[in-house]
Amino acid sequence: MSVTIKDIARIAGVSPSTVSRVVSNHPRISKETSRRVKEIMAEMDYHPNIMAKSLVSKTTKTLGILLPRPAEELFQNFFFGELIRGIVTQAARAGYDMLLTTVTSETTELETITRLVMGRRIDGILLLSSRTSDPIVGFLQEHQFPFVLIGRSDEFPDVLSIDNNNIQAAYDATNHFIAQGHTRIGFISGPPNLVVSQDRLHGYRKALKEHRLDIRPEWIMEGDLLQESGFRAMSFFMSLPERPTALVVFDDLLAFGVLRGLTELGYSVPADICLVSFNNIPLSELASTPISSIDIGTYQLGYTASQSLLRVVQDEPLNQKQIIIPHRLIVRESSISPTANRG
Amino acid sequence: MSVTIKDIARIAGVSPSTVSRVVSNHPRISKETSRRVKEIMAEMDYHPNIMAKSLVSKTTKTLGILLPRPAEELFQNFFFGELIRGIVTQAARAGYDMLLTTVTSETTELETITRLVMGRRIDGILLLSSRTSDPIVGFLQEHQFPFVLIGRSDEFPDVLSIDNNNIQAAYDATNHFIAQGHTRIGFISGPPNLVVSQDRLHGYRKALKEHRLDIRPEWIMEGDLLQESGFRAMSFFMSLPERPTALVVFDDLLAFGVLRGLTELGYSVPADICLVSFNNIPLSELASTPISSIDIGTYQLGYTASQSLLRVVQDEPLNQKQIIIPHRLIVRESSISPTANRG
DNA sequence: CTGAAAGCGCTTACAG
DNA sequence: CTGAAAGCGCTTACAG
The missing domain is CATH 1.10.260.40 (lambda repressor-like DNA-binding domains)
Known part of the structure; x- marks a missing residue:
């Protein structure tokens, strides 16, 4: 042997x-x-032998990464890849390994986590997406198990979490249009059970409200739609008697679908309608019309989350339990309209 | 406690x-x-306690995933995401956890692997990309440690591996153009140290040779170029006295860059030049001109790799040590040219 | 069907 | 500076 x-x-x-x-x-x-x-x-x-060492030291030098269920990540592939790259890089530097776990159904998700947490398989865990009233957060909190949330928890706001200011980000995106004179601005949202979807919708509403602009339900699309349905979604929007002249879109991939849908319908971006989206994946600038996007510092989100969790796990002092990674609007062609379509 | x-x-x-x-x-x-x-x-x-169990059972119920170095994955983000999804799904079903490891520099990569393998941290390992003369393959082979290669090893052809027939796939892509009457066909390759790059280049050459068409070095671009440099790459191609009328592109993301570069230069796809690429990421069909792409069954590659490795790890019989996942050309607008540009 | 004992490969007070 | 001993939480022949 x-x-x-x-x-x-x-x-x-x-x-x-x-x-x-x-x-x-x-x-x-x-x-x-x-x-x-x-x-x-x-x-x-x-x-x-790492296992023997771990048994006596009661520490595994391993962090868990909980992948969101497929339904929640579908159109965010790039985002998660970049996030994980940030996480793994930082963890590797500290000599930690990462255990990748996924959850298939809602009924088994707590079991999966329990096995890892109570079985002392990992020293801490990163939750990659924040859902509203997430039972996993409650469980970890109750067991005082070290974890970090990428996003934020509405129920447990004190929890260790790394997030963007998504309300502000969507507010900025919307204002970017308002400043150009747009008055009819639509919003295409992400999965409604994600906190980030709600925050961005919130920021959008806030901007409109502050400028006393119409918030019309028919201009807001709840984003269960996939990229493929961009065509259908757009044909709905564009057939409205009063259609939006600008759209804030939850995610870049979604924006690709929207752009494609608009093109197929014979509309042109930004001449007929403007777009801005979120995440700033590398492809955004390679779209037929380069897409304006809010860069949320994805890599940095992952890197910082890893770093914070490691401090907790290693009993090092932590300055801040909630960290906000700054965002930045990258303006490209898709959101700069000729005056024609405004107002 | x-x-x-x-x-x-x-x-x-x-x-x-x-x-x-x-x-x-x-x-x-x-x-x-x-x-x-x-x-x-x-x-x-x-x-x-999982660690205690593992210590006595001498099995960890964990498989390692070795992420390629950033340089090698840069423009394949989607591909790896999908691959990992396939791997994790299958492994989870069998009750296995996945340990994610990455390697920063060439000098430390063997150390990283050694620690995991010799430290009995994992029961088997998946290598996500096949490089030519990869020292890790040699090491694992020598230590008789269970592993599966996604791709293939030129030095150790008998090793457990799941691959596409990339030579045939590129051959098919090229023939797709030849059948349409194209005679000047270019190739944009991936990182030269990857086996898959070589195989695809090989298939391209083979198709041209069989049809006695010119294989011109200036029509072949070694793909260190990123998406961003699509513009420059294209301006080179298009300024050639005899320029290609069709391009086989190593990867969809690369194709986006190419498409964007061509558009900026005032060329239109497929009217001026045709494109076909590989991997068939969901975005391919959402490009300004939907991109024809060879679907390589990415999810299935991951799924099957996981499955095969698990059989080995669990001492179950294995029918085939080398498995080929079928590919399929998905024809979209980018590769169907009006007769104008042929010949 | 069940228990006592040895052992997996390491760490860490305790003693010297 | 170093060693003997106990123990981390489990499994598994062996015996009954």
Whole structure:
């Protein structure tokens, strides 16, 4: 079988305790012993058994990542990829591994989490998307298990969380149109059970309200629609007697569908209707009409979430439990209209 | 602290061995004992310590996923997301967790793998991209550690691997143009150190050769270029005295860049030049000109890879060590040219 | 059908 | 600076 600490001890003529101390760079080991033991470890290709170490140290050096259910991530593939890249990079730097878990149905999701948390499989967990009244947040909170939310919890606002100011972001996007003179502005939302969808819708409403502009239900589309249905969604919008001249769209991929739908219907962006969306995926600027998008610092969200969770897990002091990653509107062609269509 | 098997044993008035057997549904435990112990476990919210179990069973019920280095994945974000979705789904079904690892530099990559493999952290590993003469493959092979390659190994062709027939796929894509009468066909490749890049280039050459068409070096672009440089790449191509009338592009995201570059230069697809690419990401059909793409069954690649590796890890019989996932050309507007530009 | 005992590979007070 | 011993929470022959 594989080489153990006992094998090394025997060959080096020391006790297993000593070998263990050499491995963990214990300060009170003589240079000479350390050198010799290390030499033998290298020779014999010794590698500590991580599970054994974990059992006694009661720490796994592993963080869990809970992937959202497919329904919730469908049109955010890019976003999650970038997020995970940020998370993994930071965790790797700290010597932590990441355990990827997914949940299939609502009924089994708590079981999945319980097994990992109570089974001491991980030291902390990252929740990649915030749903309204999420039972998982309640569970983790109750068990005082370290976790970080990417997004925010409406029920437990004190929870460790990394988020954008999505209300402000949508407010900014909407104002970007208002400042150009648009008065009929529509909104295409994301999955309604996500906090981020609600926040962005909120920011949109707030901007309209502050400028005493109409908030018409028929200008707001709840985004169960996929990219593929962009065509249908747009044909609805554009057939309205009073149709919007600008749209705030929840996500870049959605915006692609919208753009495509509009084009097929014979409308042109930005001449007939303007668009701004969120996330600023690399493809946004490669659309037929480059899409204006709010960059939310996706990589940084992941990176910071990882970092904060690691501080908690390692009992290091934490300045802020809620961190806001700044956003930035990247203006491209899709949102700059010729005066023609305004008002 | 948390509830252990001993606590349950004490309260149930049985031995720890019995509790252990109840947990693992050992057949020779009386219904009555099992019922009572299970009841107490539920009451006390007992969950087995996964690390302890793993230490004695010498199995971790965990598979590793090695993410390619950023440089290699840059323009394949979608592809990897979908792949991982397939992998995780299948693994979860079998009760396995996934450990996500990434490698930063070439010098540390073997260390990272060694730690996991020799440290008995995982039972098997999935390599998401196949590089030419990959030292990791050699290492795993030498240590007889279970792994599956998504792609193929040129050095170790017998290794467990799930791949497309990329030579045939590129051959098909090229023939799709030849059949339409194109004679000047270019190729935009992916990272040259990936086997898949080489295979696709190979298929392209093969098709041209068989039809005695010119293979001109200036029509082949080695794909270090990112999406952003589509413009520059295209201005090079289009300024050639004899420019291609059709392009086979390594990846859909790359195709977006190409499409955008062509548009900016005032060319139109497919009227001036045709495109076909690979991977068939959902966005392909939403491009300004819907992009023809070879669907390579990304989800199925991941799913099958997971499945095969699990068979090996669980010592189940395996019919085939090399599996080919079928590909399929999805023809859209970008590759169907009006006769004007042929020949 | 059940229990006592040994052991998985490590760490860490305690003692010297 | 180093070692002997106990223990982390589980499993599994062995014996009954």
